[in-house]
Amino acid sequence: MRPSDMLALSGGAPAIDKTLAKPIWPETLPQDETAVVEALRKNDLTSLYAGGAVEMLEAAWSEWIGTKHCITVSNGTSALKLALAALDVGPGDEVIVPALSFIASAIAPLHIGARPVFADINPRSFNLDPKVLPALLTPRTKAIIVVHLHGLPADMSEITAFARQNSLHVIEDAAQAHGATYQDKHVGTLSEIGVFSLNASKNLPTCGEGGLITTDDDTLADRLQKLRQFGERLKRGERRLYLHEDIGWNNKLGGIPAAYTLSQLDRFGTSNALRESTVRRFLDRLRDLPGLIVPETLPDRSHVWHILRFLVDAEYAGFPHLTNKAFRLATQRALRAEGVPVEPYQQRPLPAQPIFAEEDRTAMCRSGRELPVKPFSAESYPITSRVIDDSFTLQRVHLNSGADAFLQACADGFEKVFGVHREQVARIAQSIAARTA
Ligand SMILES: Cc1ncc(COP(=O)(O)O)c(C=O)c1O
Incomplete structure (x- = not known):
């Protein structure tokens, strides 16, 4: 047997030659560098920069997936926490979460004092199995976080029907599934609120950390914008009043990560x-x-x-x-x-x-x-x-x-x-x- 045919474990040549270029992600092209440098030169550094990269990314992503609103945030975990808070989920409430996901899906309920209740998964799609939902329901159940794990949309028809019957909110955790479709609609448009991560490892990346929240609901969009901004309502073109109406966080996205993602979105x-x-x-x-x-x-x-x-x-x-x-x-x-x-x-x-x-x-x-x-x-x-x-x-x-x-x-x-x-x-x-x- 030739060395190339033997298992590498037995001393054969590995199938992947050391000289083969290792994939790199994200792929940063000259246009991404230009976008970042332009944002720097314009001082387009924060979400307060009128008409800047943050606003442009929000407009571009909501148009891309087909929602009325997109709110940029500092990362996907904060996006989940803000989504729960905007829906008034809090202490004493239970949130159903799939037992297989990244920890963020389960930690976000804890951050606002709610309790995650775990659902088993389907053995082939690896997503939440809607059949287990009835057994998890209690008088405290307030919401379901549905994860589109690995990039495959979950069984949204069954899950949203169950949620409707039991007056539960549904949040889509689409951190791993930008651009995926379910019955010809993009994930992030299939429930009240969709959540995406822009972490550098994700399919739509930034040059660091970031997140996106999508919704068609004007009231939720307004609340989400306040919750990421110290509970303060900012009105475009009006002077800032420093009036804090909600116990918000500082979970805003900066101009440079927004400019980088906007450039990536051109070839997404x-x-x-x-x-x-x-x-x-x-x-x-x-x-x-x-x-x-x-x-x-x-x-x-x-x-x-x-x-x-x-x-x-x-x-x-x-x-x-x-x-x-x-x-x-x-x-x-x-x-x-x-x-x-x-x-x-x-x-x-x-x-x-x-x-x-x-x-x-x-x-x-x-x-x-x-x-x-x-x-x-x-x-x-x-x-x-x-x-x-x-x-x-x-x-x-x-x-x-x-x-x-x-x-x-x-x-x-x-x-x-x-x-x-x-x-x-x-x-x-x-x-x-x-x-x-
Ligand atoms: C399924 C899922 N949800 C949420 C997150 C959290 O996103 P972020 O890392 O931007 O906080 C991730 C990140 O890996 C994830 O994979």
């Missing part, structure tokens, strides 16, 4: 389309590999491929005696040796995070009152727990529009690990299982 549609074809070409090569389940979209929605989550299935790979977890750990190790940067995304369900542990009072103290905390048990979130055990991910930086050559080399690595060398990887899984038994 094109780069989404390019990523769609690059990722499709990659997934097409992996789809028939035994024991690997590739992420898919659904017929009524589009996926914007922020993160690719791959499930493994030991039985389907021909190893019914192995657990999926042991097979995942072994394939992950073998892929990483090939230079394929797969890694877990979220190592535990959100309710298993230390802040929700019974003996840890931090979360409760911050929110100013004793929260009834249910001790975590994996049985309460069987799908989330299984998905975390049985899957690994490839993340945004490796999926950008210019990453075609890199992804094709990754596909070579997957073919080695799940194809010709599958038996050898299974033996590694066997020894992992024996060690952890």
Whole structure:
């Protein structure tokens, strides 16, 4: 066997040659640099700069996705907190949150004194499973934070119907899903309030931190604008009165990050389309590999491929005696040796995070009152727990529009690990299982 055909774990040449350029995200082009320098030179530095980058970004994003209002903010986590506060969610209220997400989806309710109540997920879409909602409903339930995880829209029809029947608010956490559509409408327009992150790692990035909130509701837009601005109502073209009507925060976006995102937005549609074809070409090569389940979209929605989550299935790979977890750990190790940067995304369900542990009072103290905390048990979130055990991910930086050559080399690595060398990887899984038994 030639060294290039052997597993890198056994001394073969890795599938990803060291000389292959590593993808970089965000991609900063000369026009992005010019936009930032122009904002600097004009002193367009804060959200108070009339007609500046912040206002232009708000107008451009609301037009792009089709909402009446867009309010820029300092980051996606603050956007979630402001959205909850604008809907009058607060101490004593419960907010339903999927058990698989980034911590921000669960921490935002805590920041305003509400309690997150966790929902298990669908095993293929990895999004909140609407079927579990009735069991989570209590007289205190006030809102649902729906996360469009990894770039795939959640089951919005079912979730919004349930919310309507039970008079609950719905906030879309679209931090990972800019530009994704559900029944031909963009995420962020499918409920009362949509929330986006502009963190540098996101599909629509800034050169640092930022966030966007979208709504069609004039009253909510007015409240959100006040809440990000010390509770103060600012009127365009009028003198500032320093009158503080609400207990707001300082969660504004600066002119420079706004100018950078505005410039990125010029090519957002094109780069989404390019990523769609690059990722499709990659997934097409992996789809028939035994024991690997590739992420898919659904017929009524589009996926914007922020993160690719791959499930493994030991039985389907021909190893019914192995657990999926042991097979995942072994394939992950073998892929990483090939230079394929797969890694877990979220190592535990959100309710298993230390802040929700019974003996840890931090979360409760911050929110100013004793929260009834249910001790975590994996049985309460069987799908989330299984998905975390049985899957690994490839993340945004490796999926950008210019990453075609890199992804094709990754596909070579997957073919080695799940194809010709599958038996050898299974033996590694066997020894992992024996060690952890
Ligand atoms: C699903 C989700 N929600 C919220 C956030 C929070 O966004 P930010 O990092 O801008 O605060 C993130 C960021 O990673 C996220 O992935």
